[in-house]
Amino acid sequence: MTHSLYWFTHDLRLNDNQLLKLACEQKTPLSFVYCVDPKWFKTTRFSSQTMGKYRWQFLVSALRDLDAQLKSYGQHLVVYHQPAYEVISHYYHHHNVRTLYCSEQIGFNERQSLSAIGNTFDDLKINQANTFTLYDEHQLPFSGNDLPATFSKFRKIIEHHEPQILAPINTPTYLPPPLIAPMPWPKTLPEIKKWAVSSQFIGGEQAAMEHLNHYFTGDAASNYKQTRNALDGVENSTKFSLWLANGNLSVRQIIAALHDYEQKHGANDSTYWIFFELLWREYFQLYSVCYGKKLFSFKGIGSKKPLTSFYSQRFKQWCLGTTPYPIVNACMKQLNQTGYMSNRGRQLVASCLVHELNLDWRFGAAYFEQQLIDYDVAANWGNWQYLAGVGADPRAGRHFNLAKQTQMYDPHNTFINHWRGNNVQSLDSSDAADWPLSS
Ligand SMILES: Cc1cc2nc3c(=O)[nH]c(=O)nc-3n(C[C@H](O)[C@H](O)[C@H](O)COP(=O)(O)OP(=O)(O)OC[C@H]3O[C@@H](n4cnc5c(N)ncnc54)[C@H](O)[C@@H]3O)c2cc1C
The missing domain is CATH 3.40.50.620 (HUPs)
Known part of the structure; x- marks a missing residue:
């Protein structure tokens, strides 16, 4: 048999x-x-x-x-x-x-x-x-190799065709019998205790379902669009990414829960925006399948290499959160101490690595891969390409003004103080003169 x-x-x-x-x-x-x-x-x-x-x-x-x-x-x-x-x-x-x-x-x-x-x-x-993903390949009105060139085009096509999002299916009532007896986990696996990590997030399908129910029990979803850019605060964004990444939660379960919430509490811009962000996720998944190994290429999906050099000291400062930019430092320390960083934070630190520190974007993407609990190959490398101007971005790279962003998202330095972002160090003396310390 x-x-x-x-x-x-x-x-x-x-x-x-x-x-x-x-x-x-x-x-x-x-x-x-x-x-x-x-x-x-x-x-x-x-x-x-x-x-x-x-x-x-x-x-x-x-x-x-x-x-x-x-x-x-x-x-x-x-x-x-x-x-x-x-x-x-x-x-x-x-x-x-x-x-x-x-x-x-x-x-x-x-x-x-x-x-x-x-x-x-x-x-x-x-x-x-x-x-x-939300949609099966055959449900999409374009073939996998014919991915719309930008997210906006993709979103418009989806909103026009409205492919059906299948309802989640239940847990099976029966599983076939086991082929072999249970075995202890290999002793060679890295021990958790050794690291003594404290994290507020627990993996697993049960924790994911609890989080999903909890999120839609309060009114956070009705205010999502106003709060999603906050740099800190568990309920300011959904945190679904943590359980989506390893499949403890399916994106269709989120959509079903979102529709249920909208029926009970009414739909608004914010509830739509949760769907909108999940479409970004969908786009990057398709992008990874479409572009294959180009997702990791220095040139991205284009043909020109970005102009960068490698400064190991600068990269170290970025990782440790000791750059000349307090907002970046605070975000990196948050990441290093929790395994999570807000979407706004990710954009700012990526922009800093590429545009202020002039480093190879792939080092930043790889560091995120190591540090993020919600690491997702497509979302991570796709977003980094987008920020570095070598991906699906018609505006070729996003350069954020860090001083202005600090004014907007941390006007009273609450976030910076909390994560001790003020521990700034100037850039390595040999090349610092070429690089403005503020933008
Ligand atoms: C440089 C960079 C690297 C990133 N790396 C990852 C990664 O490894 N894994 C990951 O899941 N997301 C990544 N993101 C996207 C985004 O930052 C996170 O999905 C989001 O911060 C997760 O928190 P949340 O679940 O509370 O998001 P919410 O704001 O609540 O968004 C809801 C869901 O929409 C999806 N989503 C939101 N924004 C994006 C986006 N820009 N791209 C793709 N999907 C999105 C996520 O699935 C998220 O859970 C990255 C973004 C940047 C700028």
Whole structure:
């Protein structure tokens, strides 16, 4: 008898999981696995790691939650500290696995890995489903390679055609029996305790559902447009990104909850704006699939390399939050101490890295990848390209006036004082003369 494997990636939930529904239609034994790739913890060429401590902590709680939920169905999650390729190869050779379930992938590297698996094991049937985006590919009125050149064009097309957003589907009532017995987590995995990270955010589908319900219980959604640019404050923006990134929450669940809220409390500009921002997310997911490895290219999707040099001291100052710009420092310290930064903060620190410090934008994107709990390959690298002027931005780069932004978003220095952003240091003396310290 042949067996099946469900490889969890960014779909760490049982609710509204189209792929899981598909997997549950079969009755033969099935294993649920998650693969922690050892290379996530190695230093990359951008001097940071793929997986930082906050996201790792969040992921560990999400995996524990998933395992507990699977156990209530007589199933369990097997966690490996190995690249997925090796794990799948093991199941193929030793457990006669001939059917693999894996969510549709967005990132170039993830898509490459999956096609390598498909090419190596040619009698392995790979079943995929969309678990990550609002729309399935066939619902869109353009093909994947024909992505509208700008977000505005994309939004107008969507608003004109109004593709149906499918309602979330329920948790399956039955899961196939396990293929192998539960196993302890590999001892080689980085320990959480060692880092002793304190984070206000807990990973997992249950925490995600609690957060979703809590957010729409109060009136935050009716004021979202006025508060979303705030630099601090949990309820000023939705914080859905944290659970969206690893799939503890689906974007369709958010839309369903939003529509429910609008029915009860009325729709307004703010409730529309939550949908609008989720369309940005959708756009970047499509952008990643459309442009593939160009998402990580210095030139972005264009043909011209930005004019930058590399100043290691400046990059260090930016990471540590000791640049000449208090607002940037406060944002970076917030990121370093919590694993989260507001959207406005991300725009300001990215603009600073590119335009004031004249650094290669990819170092900033890679540092965000390490530090952010809500790291999402498409949203992160796509937004960085956009800010650096090498992406989907007709205005070619966003240069924010940091003094003006401070006046607008932190007029009384409350945020700066709270995060001790005033610990400014001038730029390295050898090149400081060429660069204005304020804009
Ligand atoms: C340089 C830079 C890097 C970023 N990196 C990431 C990242 O790695 N992961 C990530 O999820 N978002 C990223 N963003 C987008 C955005 O900053 C976050 O999604 C947002 O701050 C998350 O907080 P929230 O859920 O409270 O957002 P809200 O303001 O409540 O927005 C609701 C949802 O809309 C989506 N959204 C909002 N703004 C954007 C945007 N500009 N691009 C894409 N989706 C958006 C998110 O899914 C978000 O959860 C980045 C933005 C910038 C400028």
